[in-house]
Amino acid sequence: MLEYSNGAPGYLNINTVEHGLKQRIDIIGDRAALEWAGDQLTIHRFKESLSDFRANSPAMFAAPEVVSEEITLPPGDGGGHLAVYRDLQDAIATGRTPRTDGRSALMALELANAITLSSYTDRAVTLPLDRAAYGALLADLRQGDREKGDKEIRRRGDIQN
Numbered sequence: 001m002l003e004y005s006n007g008a009p010g011y012l013n014i015n016t017v018e019h020g021l022k023q024r025i026d027i028i029g030d031r032a033a034l035e036w037a038g039d040q041l042t043i044h045r046f047k048e049s050l051s052d053f054r055a056n057s058p059a060m061f062a063a064p065e066v067v068s069e070e071i072t073l074p075p076g077d078g079g080g081h082l083a084v085y086r087d088l089q090d091a092i093a094t095g096r097t098p099r100t101d102g103r104s105a106l107m108a109l110e111l112a113n114a115i116t117l118s119s120y121t122d123r124a125v126t127l128p129l130d131r132a133a134y135g136a137l138l139a140d141l142r143q144g145d146r147e148k149g150d151k152e153i154r155r156r157g158d159i160q161n
Contacts, residue, residue, distance in 0.1 A: 022038050041072075044068045048064045
């Protein structure tokens, strides 16, 4: 679970163990949802915002009306980083800004590190990430002592309750 600075909730669910399913990304907002699987992007537009529907619907398991649109995307590189490397090479050659700059990459890494720390300590973390707490966890993981790292981080109080 994520909480944005304006108090809005966000949810991130990552699953790497469901065998046989296509790699898929779902992004769900208040007015629409995006579903990306393989070369198919589906846009689901809600006729009524989710927040309004949730507040006004008398049915427990009802869903708002949805209008969906499917878009076939051009082929990629199979989920690797080839497109990112090519874009960076082109940006350097032409002097333009790359599609993904270092600041954006650091933000994605910060979020991934926060997820890792939270999952090992079973506690909420805030951004920016506590470098000392994350460093202690990494040191313990490198030594193969996950439980020691969890206990030490909790003992020091580096993670909020």
